[in-house]
Amino acid sequence: MQVYLDNNATTMCDPQVVEVMQPFFSELYGNPSSLHKFGTATHPYIRKAIDQVYTALNASDEDDIIFTSCATESNNWVLKSVFNDYIVNGEKDHIITTEVEHPSILSTCRWLEEQGVKVTYLPVNDQGVVEPHVVKSFITNKTALVSVMWASNETGMIFPIKEIGEICKQNGVLFHSDGVQAVGKIPVDLQDVHVDFVSMSAHKFHGPKGVGALYIKNSQELSPLLHGGEQMGHRRSGTLNVPYIVGMGKAIELATANIDETTAKIREKRDRLEDALLELSDTFVVGNRENRTPNTILISIRGVEGEGMLWDLNNGQIGASTGSACASAELEANTVMLAIGADNELAHTGIRLSLSRFTTDEEIDYTIEHFRNAVARLRAISSSFAKVQPTPGGEAGECAMPHHMAH
């Protein structure tokens, strides 16, 4: 058996999605911008995909949802165009985000800092979320934008988007949310919350890779990132990626149509897995599970280094993830673990398991067994559980505070 538990990284494309995409490669391949019937023949299908996305997110007809190539593009678009429209060509000079955003936000913010923008990186609390009053306390009359993720890729924790949205609205500050880990996993109702911009990506909800979207409230001003043929109502140039747009429409419909029912089933499996793993001694899971995306577990296992654990899981045909230590090229501790204030020694022991609606009960059983075996093996090797103590003078000092984003 092989088990894929890395669905926060990417998901399997649903076979139903692949099926609806098929005709748009070699049959209905016209360019939607063309006047002839080859082009216009695609229009009904694109219109349907647009409807599917608007329905899934309960967006108003006054809003724009622009298809992009991915959420990285959507995030870059918002940050760089807000920079252009409100900072370079306006009176503002400040952007607020969080320490735990995706690299497409953090790296872009660092670049903006090089361009002279002031960026505030908000800390998260011990639950791994930013508190609304913290956002409020950093807003000034020079703040152009607040960008806070809807849910964390690492912990699955859901951020108080509704409250932050109200604060931004009251203070007249634009509000963007990276919704990549929320859309398709939890209900997202864009008429219930006040958000100016939301980024999303199809491959996180069983759609194809290479297509995403940016929601723009009330079709408000935001200069384009990509200039060219003025597709998508002049907002985003580039020939429409028809098969992928059709696929994204189908995928978001499948993910959200019965979201309460679907997520209840995922949650049940997740909780069962989480409970079983927490029976192991010296483990803890980040964040209250009621406020977490229903598919995610970030568990710390004392004495077991994250990459070593991934190795053993991989040997057992289980795909999981860690943002910690040796796994990344930068050799850093898991920044989210550090940000939530976990002990330094636990910052290198995080393993993320993320389920999907395709995860089966058999796979959960198999994972529980292999996970326990791996922990037992690695703890038997681990110096953390060694009994014979060092010769006097042979003790090691604690590490200097692991490198942490200093802002």
Next chain:
Amino acid sequence: MAKDDLLGASLWDAYSNKVTTLMNNPQHQGEITPEEAKAHGNKLIVADFGAESCGDAVRLYWEIDPKTDKIVNSKFKSFGCGTAIASSDVMTELCIGKTVQEAVKITNIDVEFALRDDPETPAVPPQKMHCSVMAYDVIKKAASLYLGVTEESFEEDIIVCECARVSLGTIQEVIRLNDLKTVEEITDYTKAGGFCKSCIKPGGHEDREYYLVDILADTRREMDEEKMKAAADAQLAGADNFEEMTLVQQIKAVDAVIDENVRQFLIMDGGNMEIIDIKKDDDYIDIYIRYMGACNGCASSATGTLYAIESTLKEKLSKKIRVLPI
């Protein structure tokens, strides 16, 4: 960056078969108890290096025959990734049968080499080299405990890059000899900074005492000072000397005189100049210059300014000098 780098290599695929095998089934994992060592009439040394908070930690056990100082048995415990566990395992293997004095000569390079499947292919990708450094460090610690000396006493040079074991002296020397200007060049010449990258600049995986960026800046500053001093000395030595200098020395000497006497006035007026070439025959030394910034096209640049430059150089260096703007 080029074609081969477009798709980042998979970390684990770069491990040697030995690393994989030892991670899956370490041979010397375990503990030696004081009772065990005592029963054999041997001395037990247990040393720790690293910490969970650093991302990897190792505990090394040596059972030593006190009569011969020979390590008769060795085991380890490790908190770390596959490379850390495999490195620890092969480290204990290398220790067994050696005297403490011999064991302390084992370096991380030896550990990494012992993990190779064939002598030409590295056992681990560059960013994993620091895992084998821990093995080296913990051996030094164990040996210092047994011999009752400090760990530093085993280290003759100041090591800047632990992964590639490159000393401060070596790095300073290659910068000077090869006129290196970037950290990337230092890495190309010495491998320092090519692995875990902690020694490049502050903020990496580990805190270091020396960083390549600082060593480079300091060495370059020293080199510049020496160059200026050489030029100044040449200037003092006077005209006779100038005519016999090599072209490079002449350019430096001219530059030094310009720096000292002329350049600040040009810069004050928003201009500058550079030396393009020096050509000489029996009668003249022609110095070709190019004006920059506001000097370019300024009326005085062909009259007053030019005269001032030429007369200064004549006075300081040689009567044969002519200055020709191009």
